[in-house]
Amino acid sequence: MRELVEYIAGTLTGAPESVTVTEEQRGHRVVLRLQVDDAHKGKIIGRGGRVAESMRALLRVAVVKSHTRAVLQID
Numbered sequence: 001m002r003e004l005v006e007y008i009a010g011t012l013t014g015a016p017e018s019v020t021v022t023e024e025q026r027g028h029r030v031v032l033r034l035q036v037d038d039a040h041k042g043k044i045i046g047r048g049g050r051v052a053e054s055m056r057a058l059l060r061v062a063v064v065k066s067h068t069r070a071v072l073q074i075d
Contacts, residue, residue, distance in 0.1 A: 001023065001030060002023045004058065004059065005055065009044055012043050018037045019035075019036055020036075022035075028067070029068065029070070030071070031073065032073070033075060034075065052072070052074060055072060
């Protein structure tokens with residue numbers, strides 16, 4: 001899951017070196033914290049949060065078979 005978020009965020013920003021993703025397990029929930037430079041934050045969030053919501057939807061689809069929940073936090 002972490003690799004998926006890193007790939008998407010790196011592609012969107014055009015600067016994969018500025019993307020950091022940490023993964024934390026909390027019971028049946030996985031919390032992914034995405035950190036990007038302030039200059040690239042607008043590309044990750046998107047107009048009205050559409051890009052961020054799309055990333056969260058893809059993440060939910062990716063964890064369906066593992067019977068866990070995934071949460072994406074953008075810092």
